[in-house]
Amino acid sequence: MNEAAEPAEASDDASGPTELASAEASELLSELRDLRQNLDPTAREKLDPLLAPETINYAMGIAIERVPTLLAGEAPDRDDSKEASKARYLQRMIFLRETRLTTPMTRRLSGRTPRQYRLGEIARGSNNSRQTIHYVFQDGRLTSPENTARIERFFGVLPGFCSYTEHEALVAYLRPIVRDLRFLSKVAEALEQGVTKVAARSQDLSQDTAQDTAMDEILSAVIAARRGKRR
Secondary structure, three states, rough: OOOOOOOOOOOOOOOOOOOHHHHHHHHOOOOOHHHHHHOOHHHHHHHHHHHOHHHHHHHHHOOOOOHHHHHOOOOOOOOHHHHHHHHHHHHHHHHHHHHHEEHHHHHHHOOOOEEOOOOOHHHHHHHOOOHHHHHOOOOOOOOOOHHHHHHHHHOOOOOOOOOOOOOHHHHHHHHHHHHHHHHHHHHHHOOOOOOOOOOOOOOOOOOOHHHHHHHHHHHHHHHHHHHHHHH
């Protein structure tokens, strides 16, 4: 039986994030601004939906009102104390249930709107006991990392979603975007040498293909713009 259990407390001498790690979000944002500025206008329009508050809120659980200020450069929260971690964990679990809805075939055919997963459905789908799921969603208790990972997989989010600090969540979201934009920047340079088609696919484990689709559209816009300039 999968028992719900409190994670072991971190020792007092555990080292926090290094200065290099703590600067990663600001470095990514700075590079993102530069890369975005260098895109052709049409390509920039394809990128912007990925940076919309509602998109980042849904993908990473960052409060929607926080997204604009974070993208503007405000320091993200990195509080990993036991109290903050527990509150964040439970908030993210509730967020997943509220935003990852089910629409069974019978409901789609009847025109009914999507609904939240029932606790029993989460238990079966994540291979956890009903007791574990009840502890988390009804009693507001933490469960083991293994149980948490199964719940995260069930809802289709990145491993660690429920434990990410605001800083870690922002970095996890921005890192693949910046990486792919770096690639597209090099592609733009290669186009001058006659390259006409390149596949840009994200290698992250996220099941959401929105970033891949956007990057393909951005690449197509870059190619079209470059071809237009050569005419």
